[in-house]
Amino acid sequence: MPELPEVETTRRGLAAHLTGQTIADVVIRNASLRWPIPKNLPKLLRGQTIVALKRRAKYLLMDCGSGTLILHLGMSGSLRILPAGTPAEKHDHFDLVLGNGLLMRLRDPRRFGAVLWHSGDVHTHPLLAALGPEPLEENFDARYLHQAMRGRSIAIKQCIMDNHVVVGVGNIYANEALFRAGIKPQLAAGKLSLPRCARLVAEIRATLAEAIKLGGSSLRDFVNTSGQPGYFQQHYWVYGRDGEACRKCGTPIKQIKQGQRSSFYCGNCQK
């Protein structure tokens, strides 16, 4: 599933093909994603030049000069670069046909993704305006996290998955980072000391950075822009390892539900 490392992997794979290219055509086969794809998108985009491909949280931002195409992969989306004219398959909802004989194709079986247009400063878009800091940037530090969680009774795991606190930490990496930091997922967020916040910040950063280096997770249906899976899943400490031995101490990994999501942890290594 696309979490931040998968989105960043996608961004890097796409950027080389897209940057500086003109948009020859736009094909909408099925507009009903999480929100409808704007009907006037072909009119808006035809003839535009792609200036840059950026990322904010799990949103891909295609800067077209006059505005920004906002893309989200939802739970099952993937973007690929293919030769123009490649026949569309099931769940291929959206194409950007480029001037260089290639196209960028969105496939999204579960249709929780999004394709939206915003003119002007994209960071003022309602979906982006209230987001917390990027986990890999300097302003996400121990002092900030400590402050953001102060007085809160919500479980630490749910707190770091809250986009208002920090963006881009989904279920897999939340579980992994908490294991690496030695923090039990049920701990009340407000109870985490400043030094433990520092440890957690460091482990969230390291977990995401390593996953990006490895090309993202390949859980279920994630593929990169060439259609290849990532390799991070081979490195999980706890995710999906219910009942298996902890890789550090041998204690069986436990699975619990928090906010309808599965959490995995070691009762011995995580306090």
Add this chain to the structure above:
DNA sequence: AATCTTTCCTGCCGGC
């Protein structure tokens, strides 16, 4: 049939 995935939205609760 239940589960899994992301994230927005609704509505309840308690505090002031």
Add this chain to the structure above:
DNA sequence: TGCCGGCAGGAAAGAT
């Protein structure tokens, strides 16, 4: 009383 923020739960589609 009414507003606010925190928080829980629900919703969307499809594969397994």
